[in-house]
Amino acid sequence: MNPTATTSHQPPQLAQQLQMVERPTALPEPHHFKLAEVALAQPQQGEVLVKNLVMSVDPYMRGRMRADAVYAEPFQLNEAMTGGAVGEVIVSRHPDYQPGDRVLSMLGWRDWFTTGVAAGELQKLPKLAAVKPSLFLGTLGMPGLTAYYGLLQIGQPQPGETVFVSAASGAVGANVCQIAKLKGCRVVASVGSDAKAQWLKEQCGVDAVINYKTCGNLTRALLAAAPEGIDVYFENVGGDHLEAAINAMNPYGRIAACGMIAGYNETNPLPGPNNMMLVVGKKIRIQGFIISDHFDQQPAFFAEMGPWVAAGKINSQETVFTGLDQAVTAFLSLFSGDNFGKVVVDLS
Numbered sequence: 001m002n003p004t005a006t007t008s009h010q011p012p013q014l015a016q017q018l019q020m021v022e023r024p025t026a027l028p029e030p031h032h033f034k035l036a037e038v039a040l041a042q043p044q045q046g047e048v049l050v051k052n053l054v055m056s057v058d059p060y061m062r063g064r065m066r067a068d069a070v071y072a073e074p075f076q077l078n079e080a081m082t083g084g085a086v087g088e089v090i091v092s093r094h095p096d097y098q099p100g101d102r103v104l105s106m107l108g109w110r111d112w113f114t115t116g117v118a119a120g121e122l123q124k125l126p127k128l129a130a131v132k133p134s135l136f137l138g139t140l141g142m143p144g145l146t147a148y149y150g151l152l153q154i155g156q157p158q159p160g161e162t163v164f165v166s167a168a169s170g171a172v173g174a175n176v177c178q179i180a181k182l183k184g185c186r187v188v189a190s191v192g193s194d195a196k197a198q199w200l201k202e203q204c205g206v207d208a209v210i211n212y213k214t215c216g217n218l219t220r221a222l223l224a225a226a227p228e229g230i231d232v233y234f235e236n237v238g239g240d241h242l243e244a245a246i247n248a249m250n251p252y253g254r255i256a257a258c259g260m261i262a263g264y265n266e267t268n269p270l271p272g273p274n275n276m277m278l279v280v281g282k283k284i285r286i287q288g289f290i291i292s293d294h295f296d297q298q299p300a301f302f303a304e305m306g307p308w309v310a311a312g313k314i315n316s317q318e319t320v321f322t323g324l325d326q327a328v329t330a331f332l333s334l335f336s337g338d339n340f341g342k343v344v345v346d347l348s
């Protein structure tokens with residue numbers, strides 16, 4: 001097969017990529033990263049050349065910046081970082097891929113790349129005119145699947161129960177809130193700004209929202225928002241949020257431990273909740289999960305989430321940064337709360 005190039009994008013000689021040049025020990029800073037230029041390889045037989053259109057930044061990438069990363073491979077120094085991205089095939093030397101195909105890969109943090117497809121490096125995306133590519137990095141991508149699996153399989157909410165969600169306006173949290181509402185639950189959310197709280201109430205149907213930065217004592221605020229207690233806690237933050245959730249939890253409550261972002265940049269571990277004995281008395285189940293263990297749940301996820309999205313039953317908020325040189329700033333917004341909804345970087 002002869003390589004074919006679309007007219008919309010001409011491949012450059014050099015591709016840009018972000019590399020980590022020093023491991024951060026606290027909050028990462030721009031000097032820990034470098035924008036590097038590397039030769040863009042021509043695709044060989046069985047390979048494709050892709051231009052990234054949009055890339056994801058996610059909190060788990062902070063863990064990969066540590067040499068002792070827990071569940072995902074550490075990023076290597078002076079090599080391109082990796083992460084979710086949606087791109088367009090520009091040149092194909094593989095019979096299953098055509099120029100113009102949209103593909104999901106883990107080859108984000110770069111503008112162009114050449115790759116083989118034999119080992120499943122790429123996932124071809126459906127051509128849905130109404131669905132913008134970034135949705136496959138958010139609501140219809142890894143964060144959406146995380147919300148769907150973690151809430152339904154681990155939280156096991158029943159209609160009429162109360163679900164508490166932290167980091168609730170974020171990529172995962174906003175989907176958890178809306179899926180819980182669709183499943184007939186009462187939803188109480190926690191966020192770090194009034195604008196996020198307003199959006200959750202007005203656009204996502206969340207019943208009560210706490211601004212944890214201004215509410216004072218979090219347990220008291222949670223009990224006021226959920227006077228009958230909570231049955232499920234979707235844990236994204238850790239620390240004081242976990243402690244408040246345990247305080248407010250009803251007997252046989254479930255905690256889906258998805259993440260604990262409050263501690264990701266701490267040099268010393270945050271103090272643990274001081275009320276763990278309540279886990280015994282209330283017979284609470286706490287279960288962690290890593291979504292990459294459950295990618296086999298994608299068909300069930302698409303089958304239920306796809307129609308919800310198509311019917312406008314799930315709202316998605318995005319913060320879009322433009323250009324690879326903004327990717328580190330985009331990543332850091334996850335920890336300052338400057339982001340609102342899913343954070344992506346437009347590389348188109």
Ligand SMILES: NC(=O)c1ccc[n+]([C@@H]2O[C@H](COP(=O)([O-])OP(=O)(O)OC[C@H]3O[C@@H](n4cnc5c(N)ncnc54)[C@H](OP(=O)(O)O)[C@@H]3O)[C@@H](O)[C@H]2O)c1
Pocket residue numbers: 058059060142143146167168169170171172173190191192193196236237257258259260261262263289290291292333334335336337338339340341342343
């Ligand atoms: N287990 C898994 O497989 C899996 C997969 C994906 C994500 N996760 C986890 O899910 C959580 C949410 O991820 P996401 O991608 O949806 O990110 P996100 O919620 O879109 O962005 C992070 C949000 O966390 C909040 N935050 C940051 N620092 C905080 C702090 N010190 N205290 C309280 N809130 C803080 C901020 O919102 P506010 O303005 O509201 O503070 C920020 O917007 C993270 O813990 C992540 O590690 C786990």
